Amino acid sequence: MFKLLHKDNSGKARAGILITAHGEVHTPCFMPVGTQATIKALSGREVKESGAEMIMANAYHLYLRPGEDILKKAGGLHNFMSWGRSIMTDSGGYQIFSLAPLRKVKKDGVEFTSHIDGSRHFMTPEKIIEFQRILGSDIMMPLDECLHYPVSRSTVEESLKTTFDWAKRSRKLLCYPCGPSGSDRQMLFGIIQGGTYPDLRKRAVEEITGLGFDGYAIGGVAVGEPVGLIHEITEYTAGILPENKIRYLMGVGTPLDMLSAISEGVDLFDCVVPTRNGRNGQAFTSEGELQLRNAPFKADFRPIDEKCGCYACRNYSRAYIRHLFNTEEILGLRLVSLHNICFYDKLIGDSRKAIEENRFDGFKKEFLRRYEK
Amino acid sequence: MFKLLHKDNSGKARAGILITAHGEVHTPCFMPVGTQATIKALSGREVKESGAEMIMANAYHLYLRPGEDILKKAGGLHNFMSWGRSIMTDSGGYQIFSLAPLRKVKKDGVEFTSHIDGSRHFMTPEKIIEFQRILGSDIMMPLDECLHYPVSRSTVEESLKTTFDWAKRSRKLLCYPCGPSGSDRQMLFGIIQGGTYPDLRKRAVEEITGLGFDGYAIGGVAVGEPVGLIHEITEYTAGILPENKIRYLMGVGTPLDMLSAISEGVDLFDCVVPTRNGRNGQAFTSEGELQLRNAPFKADFRPIDEKCGCYACRNYSRAYIRHLFNTEEILGLRLVSLHNICFYDKLIGDSRKAIEENRFDGFKKEFLRRYEK
Numbered sequence: 001m002f003k004l005l006h007k008d009n010s011g012k013a014r015a016g017i018l019i020t021a022h023g024e025v026h027t028p029c030f031m032p033v034g035t036q037a038t039i040k041a042l043s044g045r046e047v048k049e050s051g052a053e054m055i056m057a058n059a060y061h062l063y064l065r066p067g068e069d070i071l072k073k074a075g076g077l078h079n080f081m082s083w084g085r086s087i088m089t090d091s092g093g094y095q096i097f098s099l100a101p102l103r104k105v106k107k108d109g110v111e112f113t114s115h116i117d118g119s120r121h122f123m124t125p126e127k128i129i130e131f132q133r134i135l136g137s138d139i140m141m142p143l144d145e146c147l148h149y150p151v152s153r154s155t156v157e158e159s160l161k162t163t164f165d166w167a168k169r170s171r172k173l174l175c176y177p178c179g180p181s182g183s184d185r186q187m188l189f190g191i192i193q194g195g196t197y198p199d200l201r202k203r204a205v206e207e208i209t210g211l212g213f214d215g216y217a218i219g220g221v222a223v224g225e226p227v228g229l230i231h232e233i234t235e236y237t238a239g240i241l242p243e244n245k246i247r248y249l250m251g252v253g254t255p256l257d258m259l260s261a262i263s264e265g266v267d268l269f270d271c272v273v274p275t276r277n278g279r280n281g282q283a284f285t286s287e288g289e290l291q292l293r294n295a296p297f298k299a300d301f302r303p304i305d306e307k308c309g310c311y312a313c314r315n316y317s318r319a320y321i322r323h324l325f326n327t328e329e330i331l332g333l334r335l336v337s338l339h340n341i342c343f344y345d346k347l348i349g350d351s352r353k354a355i356e357e358n359r360f361d362g363f364k365k366e367f368l369r370r371y372e373k
Numbered sequence: 374m375f376k377l378l379h380k381d382n383s384g385k386a387r388a389g390i391l392i393t394a395h396g397e398v399h400t401p402c403f404m405p406v407g408t409q410a411t412i413k414a415l416s417g418r419e420v421k422e423s424g425a426e427m428i429m430a431n432a433y434h435l436y437l438r439p440g441e442d443i444l445k446k447a448g449g450l451h452n453f454m455s456w457g458r459s460i461m462t463d464s465g466g467y468q469i470f471s472l473a474p475l476r477k478v479k480k481d482g483v484e485f486t487s488h489i490d491g492s493r494h495f496m497t498p499e500k501i502i503e504f505q506r507i508l509g510s511d512i513m514m515p516l517d518e519c520l521h522y523p524v525s526r527s528t529v530e531e532s533l534k535t536t537f538d539w540a541k542r543s544r545k546l547l548c549y550p551c552g553p554s555g556s557d558r559q560m561l562f563g564i565i566q567g568g569t570y571p572d573l574r575k576r577a578v579e580e581i582t583g584l585g586f587d588g589y590a591i592g593g594v595a596v597g598e599p600v601g602l603i604h605e606i607t608e609y610t611a612g613i614l615p616e617n618k619i620r621y622l623m624g625v626g627t628p629l630d631m632l633s634a635i636s637e638g639v640d641l642f643d644c645v646v647p648t649r650n651g652r653n654g655q656a657f658t659s660e661g662e663l664q665l666r667n668a669p670f671k672a673d674f675r676p677i678d679e680k681c682g683c684y685a686c687r688n689y690s691r692a693y694i695r696h697l698f699n700t701e702e703i704l705g706l707r708l709v710s711l712h713n714i715c716f717y718d719k720l721i722g723d724s725r726k727a728i729e730e731n732r733f734d735g736f737k738k739e740f741l742r743r744y745e746k
Contacts (some may be wrong), residue, residue: 041703044688066696073672082688299446315417315455323439330414330703
């Protein structure tokens with residue numbers, strides 16, 4: 001289902017293609033995040049126009065709202081949110097361990113309190129896969145335990161046992177090789193935890209890849225550790241993952257983080273940064289980041305990014321967008337969110353092209369030169 | 374510039390066409406309201422797709438933010454907000470008399486305190502026309518005094534003198550007949566005040582039409598009076614306005630208010646109801662109003678309105694939209710706002726067609742039968 005098409009001959013950056021039940025996903029790929037079955041502030045049409053081939057949604061959030069019953073009646077998540085391309089769903093491990101005010105890890109699963117209404121829930125690896133079956137996600141993620149930085153070696157070791165046990169139980173529910181149709185066209189990825197301890201990351205890679213998944217996610221990164229450590233752990237972990245499987249760096253990141261990870265051989269990304277920052281007026285451009293609320297833009301009639309062809313840049317000026325933020329008008333955050341996911345998609349698309357032409361390193365350097373000016 | 378094309382032979386409803394510097398406006402026409410140079414929550418593309426041929430913006434708000442300087446540098450409002458079709462701008466009379474916390478009517482104009490930052494301003498009839506010249510609105514409105522219901526006869530009489538004086542001074546700034554290009558292609562309407570006193574309305578019509586404007590607005594309606602009185606005053610005033618000029622009922626209203634006014638010979642409407650209610654989850658449909666936040670819609674997979682072909686109805690279900698409101702996602706209020714302005718545009722377009730075919734009365738009855746079921 002994943003085919004590695006080309007490796008840039010000057011390094012480790014890769015271009016490939018993933019075939020899901022809903023189409024082709026060219027890698028490297030950035031997935032906009034639609035936690036609650038909507039990419040915040042954007043319509044499906046806008047996300048499609050940005051070029052996104054796959055989006056990310058979150059099983060934990062959707063389990064709480066609208067819940068299993070409605071998603072089942074809707075005929076799955078694609079129908080519910082009217083998105084015809086690929087969807088990956090996160091299991092909610094990260095959310096349970098960051099949002100839920102009370103939680104208790106037990107052998108069978110994790111007991112937690114909903115961050116919305118305080119109701120008690122018990123989530124097991126089996127239950128979250130079953131729920132992702134109902135969602136019909138193209139790529140499912142198993143339940144895992146996601147720790148925050150900093151954390152002691154012994155805690156990470158203990159936690160890895162849980163994550164491995166849950167991964168085994170999740171893997172048992174899938175039968176490979178997958179058939180041409182039906183629910184087994186849903187893929188399942190394995191998640192590599194291990195904190196900032198290289199030897200524990202190595203152990204996790206051995207254990208998880210031993211189970212045989214459709215792809216591998218590097219989890220527990222960008223959970224509070226310094227940028228240097230993010231890069232180190234990513235580089236190390238990506239370097240020991242199997243070559244022929246897709247590699248996904250969870251929850252990362254800024255344009256610079258992505259370029260750095262691509263050069264370490266990572267294929268897939270998701271991050272809330274383009275939409276979250278967009279809602280605050282921060283735009284990513286080929287010449288760096290702009291805070292469009294700021295006064296210098298009040299009479300700046302250029303588009304957000306003169307090199308961008310998105311709907312926002314084709315039609316609206318920085319001055320107008322600043323006015324929209326200044327007057328608290330929704331269109332402002334819509335336009336910057338839209339521009340930002342287009343910018344991310346273009347950055348990743350340009351990276352792919354550069355890899356195919358064996359010039360990723362030069363492309364990255366040139367991008368950084370302009371971006372950090 | 375306005376051509377009355379047809380009168381329904383069973384009543385007073387009219388169909389016509391207004392030619393502005395930015396295109397044709399078929400009447401009856403509904404203008405979505407973009408107070409601060411944006412139709413709340415919607416993009417220009419969406420408003421265009423709704424069929425809107427003219428929108429409404431507000432000179433008072435734009436005078437305060439972003440202000441004259443920026444709008445001048447932008448080359449006017451059409452450029453600033455990237456809207457290529459017609460724009461009417463209200464003078465801000467209504468806003469000064471409803472939003473500004475402190476105001477004092479003087480002979481020359483009105484002194485008021487900004488509702489945003491408390492700064493003091495002095496607005497004159499000349500100044501607001503000058504500002505609307507900078508905006509480049511296709512239709513400008515003169516400064517008027519807008520009173521709230523209830524108000525004594527003597528106060529209305531006194532106020533009419535001010536409004537008439539200001540209308541005269543505004544009219545002097547325009548030279549008619551208008552040339553084929555340049556700033557005089559901007560039209561100016563006269564505003565009829567007079568509260569709920571028919572004889573004062575009559576006096577206002579005589580005085581204001583005596584000055585000769587491009588069209589006439591019925592102002593000071595829907596300012597707190599009971600629905601019955603709104604209809605009475607509209608009927609009376611529309612009935613004594615000149616036949617060959619466009620008639621605009623300011624700030625009205627619900628679908629029922631519009632149909633009622635159309636049958637009294639009103640041509641033009643603006644109202645915040647479709648977008649304001651849309652942001653609260655209230656949808657207008659051919660079978661009445663729906664509050665989409667309500668529980669009965671949680672597993673209702675029909676579109677908002679099965680008779681509607683808008684983007685929201687083509688792609689999304691009531692259940693999904695309810696989920697979006699439930700989770701406070703912006704797309705929810707976007708979709709209902711969009712649907713509502715499409716619904717209004719279709720209602721007004723269907724009315725026009727019915728008038729052209731001399732069946733407006735039957736159309737209205739049939740609409741009401743379904744709508745009020």
